[in-house]
Amino acid sequence: MSGFLLQRLMQAILLLLIVSMIGFAILHLAPGGPLSQFAAGGEMNQEDLDRIIEQLGLNRPLPVQYAEWLWRMLSGDWGLSYRDQQPVLHIIAGHLGPTLELMLSSTLLAMLIGAWIGIIGAVKRYSLFDSIATIGTMIALSIPTFWFGLVVIYVFSVGLGWLPSGNRFTIGDGSFLNRLHHLVGPCIVLALVSTAVWSRYMRSSMLDVINQDFVRTARAKGVPERQILMKHVLRNALLPMITITGLHVPSLLSGALVTETVFTWPGMGRLFLDSISYRDYPVVMGILMFTAVMVLLGSLLADLLYGVADPRIARSGR
Amino acid sequence: MTKISDGSVTSAFPMPAIHRRDMLALGAGGLLAATGLGSARAQTKAAPPPPSKPTGQVVVGLSQEPTAFNPLMPGIEVDETVWMQIFNTMWVADPKGNLMPDLAREIPSEANGGISEGGLAWKVKLRPGVTWHDGTPFTAEDVKYTLELINAPGFKARTRVGHAFVKDIKVTGPLEISWRMEKAYAPYLALLSNTFIVPKHILEKAADPNTAPFNQTPVGTGPFKWGTRTPGDNIQLVANDKFHGKGPYLERAVLKYVPDQTALYAQFRTGQVDLIIGTGIPANFYAEAVKLPGRKVVKIPSASLEMLMPNLEHPVLKDKAVRKALYASLNKQAIIDIIYYGLHIPTESFTPQDSWAYNPNLPKHVYDPALANKILDEAGWKRSGSGTRMKDGVPLTFAVSTTTGAALREQAQQLMMQDWAQIGAKMTINNMPAAVIWGEFYTRSKFESLIVGTAFRTVIDPDPAARFASDAIPAKNGSGANQMQWQNAEVDKLLKDGQTTFDQEKRKAIYWKLQEIAREELPILPIYQYAPVEGYKEGLIGYEPNVNARQNTWNMGSWYWAR
Numbered sequence: 001m002s003g004f005l006l007q008r009l010m011q012a013i014l015l016l017l018i019v020s021m022i023g024f025a026i027l028h029l030a031p032g033g034p035l036s037q038f039a040a041g042g043e044m045n046q047e048d049l050d051r052i053i054e055q056l057g058l059n060r061p062l063p064v065q066y067a068e069w070l071w072r073m074l075s076g077d078w079g080l081s082y083r084d085q086q087p088v089l090h091i092i093a094g095h096l097g098p099t100l101e102l103m104l105s106s107t108l109l110a111m112l113i114g115a116w117i118g119i120i121g122a123v124k125r126y127s128l129f130d131s132i133a134t135i136g137t138m139i140a141l142s143i144p145t146f147w148f149g150l151v152v153i154y155v156f157s158v159g160l161g162w163l164p165s166g167n168r169f170t171i172g173d174g175s176f177l178n179r180l181h182h183l184v185g186p187c188i189v190l191a192l193v194s195t196a197v198w199s200r201y202m203r204s205s206m207l208d209v210i211n212q213d214f215v216r217t218a219r220a221k222g223v224p225e226r227q228i229l230m231k232h233v234l235r236n237a238l239l240p241m242i243t244i245t246g247l248h249v250p251s252l253l254s255g256a257l258v259t260e261t262v263f264t265w266p267g268m269g270r271l272f273l274d275s276i277s278y279r280d281y282p283v284v285m286g287i288l289m290f291t292a293v294m295v296l297l298g299s300l301l302a303d304l305l306y307g308v309a310d311p312r313i314a315r316s317g318r
Numbered sequence: 319m320t321k322i323s324d325g326s327v328t329s330a331f332p333m334p335a336i337h338r339r340d341m342l343a344l345g346a347g348g349l350l351a352a353t354g355l356g357s358a359r360a361q362t363k364a365a366p367p368p369p370s371k372p373t374g375q376v377v378v379g380l381s382q383e384p385t386a387f388n389p390l391m392p393g394i395e396v397d398e399t400v401w402m403q404i405f406n407t408m409w410v411a412d413p414k415g416n417l418m419p420d421l422a423r424e425i426p427s428e429a430n431g432g433i434s435e436g437g438l439a440w441k442v443k444l445r446p447g448v449t450w451h452d453g454t455p456f457t458a459e460d461v462k463y464t465l466e467l468i469n470a471p472g473f474k475a476r477t478r479v480g481h482a483f484v485k486d487i488k489v490t491g492p493l494e495i496s497w498r499m500e501k502a503y504a505p506y507l508a509l510l511s512n513t514f515i516v517p518k519h520i521l522e523k524a525a526d527p528n529t530a531p532f533n534q535t536p537v538g539t540g541p542f543k544w545g546t547r548t549p550g551d552n553i554q555l556v557a558n559d560k561f562h563g564k565g566p567y568l569e570r571a572v573l574k575y576v577p578d579q580t581a582l583y584a585q586f587r588t589g590q591v592d593l594i595i596g597t598g599i600p601a602n603f604y605a606e607a608v609k610l611p612g613r614k615v616v617k618i619p620s621a622s623l624e625m626l627m628p629n630l631e632h633p634v635l636k637d638k639a640v641r642k643a644l645y646a647s648l649n650k651q652a653i654i655d656i657i658y659y660g661l662h663i664p665t666e667s668f669t670p671q672d673s674w675a676y677n678p679n680l681p682k683h684v685y686d687p688a689l690a691n692k693i694l695d696e697a698g699w700k701r702s703g704s705g706t707r708m709k710d711g712v713p714l715t716f717a718v719s720t721t722t723g724a725a726l727r728e729q730a731q732q733l734m735m736q737d738w739a740q741i742g743a744k745m746t747i748n749n750m751p752a753a754v755i756w757g758e759f760y761t762r763s764k765f766e767s768l769i770v771g772t773a774f775r776t777v778i779d780p781d782p783a784a785r786f787a788s789d790a791i792p793a794k795n796g797s798g799a800n801q802m803q804w805q806n807a808e809v810d811k812l813l814k815d816g817q818t819t820f821d822q823e824k825r826k827a828i829y830w831k832l833q834e835i836a837r838e839e840l841p842i843l844p845i846y847q848y849a850p851v852e853g854y855k856e857g858l859i860g861y862e863p864n865v866n867a868r869q870n871t872w873n874m875g876s877w878y879w880a881r
Contacts, residue, residue: 030753030754031753031759032752032757032758036753036755036760040760042799043476044477045477046790046798047797049761051475051478055472083386085533094549158588164590170590171377171574266549266551270550277752
């Protein structure tokens with residue numbers, strides 16, 4: 001087990017290094033730069049722009065800039081945001097809370113409903129429920145999030161006045177109920193798509209198991225249908241779901257770009273979008289590395305949990 | 319220079335001019351509003367008096383996020399919404415262009431001896447009784463420190479335009495300061511109306527002013543003190559009860575960032591933000607917004623100009639006949655009416671129509687494709703088989719660029735393309751994201767032509783030297799922002815004269831001439847002057863659009879709610 005861990009860790013470090021190199025190069029080689037926003041304003045002269053480029057060290061050769069960034073990163077200094085003048089880690093930390101709040105609640109909602117729809121759909125395959133669920137899923141998957149977000153705002157906020165049209169809480173209030181009230185809109189929007197995804201995964205995973213020999217054997221033995229479902233089918237069907245959950249961990253922390261923008265949710269997705277459009281290199285690199293670490297951790301976690309859930313895999317000598 | 323008030327210590331923040339604002343609210347038209355022709359009082363009942371102590375809060379909706387809080391460091395316009403509350407300048411410009419003393423006791427002029435030796439020697443008397451938010455008294459040392467910091471070698475100053483000429487700064491008394499200028503530079507008065515004074519006693523203790531904690535928790539002399547910030551969401555400011563001017567009347571001001579303009583408008587509709595300023599309400603929502611109950615929606619004056627900026631080194635666009643023909647065959651009114659719902663104001667000049675330097679006698683643009691064809695025929699641009707004109711083997715074709723996703727400008731491009739196809743000019747479209755467009759593509763003049771919305775002036779001064787002088791072309795190692803690469807000896811001389819003349823009437827003559835030349839030579843094709851739409855909740859007293867402020871939170875200290 002420890003050998004497996006060590007091997008995975010070495011792979012991870014190598015991967016992170018490659019990710020950082022490619023990310024850094026693409027980001028810096030892309031046309032435009034962090035000073036575009038100032039040039040667009042028209043207030044600053046070329047002399048001012050050139051001076052600031054030099055003060056930021058952006059006129060040096062790219063490999064030098066990368067080496068310096070890497071060295072600082074390894075020593076724990078993720079740099080200062082160009083836009084914000086604050087440490088990158090501090091900025092990321094500030095946006096993690098809102099993202100976690102939104103993503104966890106919507107994911108839990110989506111998993112519960114999605115799993116339920118998937119299970120029923122698989123057990124009662126080709127029933128009216130299954131057909132409706134399948135059509136509904138396809139529709140949910142095809143709806144663009146930004147459009148659905150605006151529709152939710154238009155109907156429930158502007159039209160009916162039931163929900164706030166955005167923000168995490170009312171400034172000056174911030175009570176639990178107030179936060180919950182604000183969470184409903186973006187949570188529904190995000191959950192819609194992921195419910196669809198989860199239900200499809202669950203359904204196909206269930207169907208894979210339901211037709212296996214051991215299920216038929218159990219039935220032949222006379223095991224009650226309910227027990228077959230819970231003990232044999234569901235347990236086995238949940239295995240692939242662990243992988244999917246593991247792969248879903250990074251998105252819990254990297255946030256939802258579109259929904260966060262439409263609902264004015266101050267999370268990681270919006271931070272990333274803003275940082276990209278301002279070419280705030282240190283923050284973009286910070287988020288990139290953070291997300292890369294999360295992806296690696298998520299898949300590692302999934303592999304480890306797999307072993308826990310299914311002893312056959314743990315014993316197979318990895 | 320701008321009209322100068324009587325020199326007595328008056329507050330920089332006058333009581334709101336109610337009649338003017340309501341004229342705007344009635345949609346009296348941007349031009350009328352901009353010129354302040356509000357003699358007919360639209361509002362009969364007087365505004366209720368302000369509260370005796372700061373009460374309530376206002377939530378200001380912004381579509382960009384303020385992130386830079388040191389007012390001397392690089393920032394964009396939206397950052398100034400914060401600077402204006404926390405800090406003060408020596409004087410500020412009111413909506414009519416009058417400079418009003420703030421941290422200074424009077425506006426220096428040649429008449430009162432504040433400016434002498436033909437603009438080389440400056441002396442400013444400062445206002446007594448001003449304190450920093452931490453209780454430390456404000457003195458001339460703070461002004462000296464501020465001006466020196468801007469020019470300090472390692473400091474990431476936003477701009478040194480004008481400041482670079484300042485030398486020999488002397489504190490001649492606790493509230494008196496003098497300096498000399500390397501050369502006479504009239505726009506400096508205007509530049510100082512946008513130069514916020516920072517506290518010496520805090521910043522001098524910082525190891526590096528570029529990374530001082532002050533830059534995250536600024537301390538100033540303004541009507542509001544720094545409260546808290548939730549990055550990516552909002553900034554809360556609290557009333558400064560020791561403020562030297564009128565107000566503040568609000569207990570708290572919240573600057574709320576809503577990144578999407580449509581979402582921001584929705585929050586305005588549902589009442590989560592009390593007002594929308596800055597980028598404002600999108601033109602396509604204007605008709606609906608004016609009908610919203612409990613909201614006032616106003617067209618506000620703006621100094622920004624929408625133009626087609628040709629690259630004058632482009633083989634086709636360098637030909638004046640081509641520019642004249644393109645301008646004559648551009649249906650400006652159609653662009654304004656069809657795409658911008660008739661909101662904006664057609665203009666012929668780069669100078670805002672609200673400025674004292676604006677020349678109203680320029681030839682009016684007439685949409686006349688026949689004239690355009692004639693100009694091109696005479697200039698030797700002959701129609702070829704494909705319909706595109708040619709001259710000396712060069713086809714009359716060029717690209718127009720704008721920011722990808724700027725939907726309204728992309729529509730304007732379609733109209734331009736149709737207009738110009740009629741006269742045998744082939745326009746192509748080359749759009750890119752904002753960070754790319756405004757990078758070297760723009761600054762180093764790598765575009766063929768560009769749709770640009772910007773103001774051609776120096777803060778509130780009409781001086782456009784940075785835009786038009788031939789030594790201001792970055793692509794030719796100049797320092798400035800003459801991206802169209804205009805070179806004209808007569809213009810250079812006028813620009814120089816304008817900068818070294820302090821008498822407003824004389825300067826006016828200079829800038830009138832300059833506008834005539836620009837109208838004739840067309841280094842830019844002016845399309846319209848912006849009339850953006852802002853909105854606020856009924857009952858908010860004191861909001862007053864100011865074409866001479868970079869954000870309409872300029873007088874937020876004197877805002878309050880009618881109860």
